[in-house]
Amino acid sequence: MCVCVCVCVHMCVCVSVLLEAPDDVLLQRFQGRQVDPLTGDIYHHTFIRPVDDIITDRLEEGRGLSEEQRLAKLQLFRREVTGLSSTYQHVLKVVNGDQPHADVYQQVLAFVQTRRRSRTPRILLLGPPGSGKSHQARLLSNKYKMVDVCCGRLLRSVAADGSAVAQQIQPYLENGRPVPDSLVLQVLQERLSQMDCSCRGWILHGFPSELQQAKNLQESQYQPNRVFFLDVTDEVCLERIGLRATDPISGQRFHAVTQPAPNSKVQDRLQTRPEDRTPTVEHSLEQYRNHSAALQSVYPDAVHIDADQDPHSVFESLESKLTTD
């Protein structure tokens, strides 16, 4: 049905959007409905056409309801909508659904983004290599469903997707040179603007690592609203990274304490990645120390967490600071 109330649930109902359209428009839309038998996706032979001809060829006419059933459904909706609207009035936006679907999407997206900007968690984890950023991001994401955005991993996956941006990024990754800030920022903004991030919030780590990057992020639409420094000494970082290892076959990373290999076969073939070797880590630690004062100046309200504790205690400290406002 083209009239619907979409409620985005995340800890509480924060946004609801009502797509409204006159009955005659809705009844007319019912008639051209088509269904993709493979995916169950719904199309319409005039309003919503598949981009791919392969899909067009396999579409089936919607096994529609009879005229009477449609009217009954519509009447039921008209009866319920008043109650629903008043229940969600504090978070409700009514959008005219009788427009091209791209326009409807833009209006809903704009509403969701402004509405959620202040409430959606947009977390930034900063800390030296080995301070546990990836692990804490994974724990937060598992529990609170925010999107885990690891900058390095994101760049590697974008570099592999065959796009125009991928071709720009690849040479840097292959030569082990840093990807230019403007390119990183472009990739990040693209990722953070996606629906999962704007609806569920995100946890960013691996960027920014110096002043100019932090300033650029502050000037974008994607300022973090909760910033954490995971504080830990160089000695501890070096010791922890010494426990990291990578499976050369799957590319998966393991850690002797927080994420051990699943079996001895995998364990036996693990290798240390170039960036986890001691001289490289020492260099990154020095770089982090060189820039951390400048980063702190950009985020004066950041919370410092003692990360030289077991991962679960670090997680509890993070959590307690997340929910206090």
Ligand SMILES: *[C@@H]1O[C@H](CO)[C@@H](O)[C@H](O)[C@H]1NC(C)=O
């Ligand atoms: C850190 O700063 C010092 C002093 O400015 C500089 O000599 C050194 O090269 C920097 N180290 C790194 C890794 O950027």
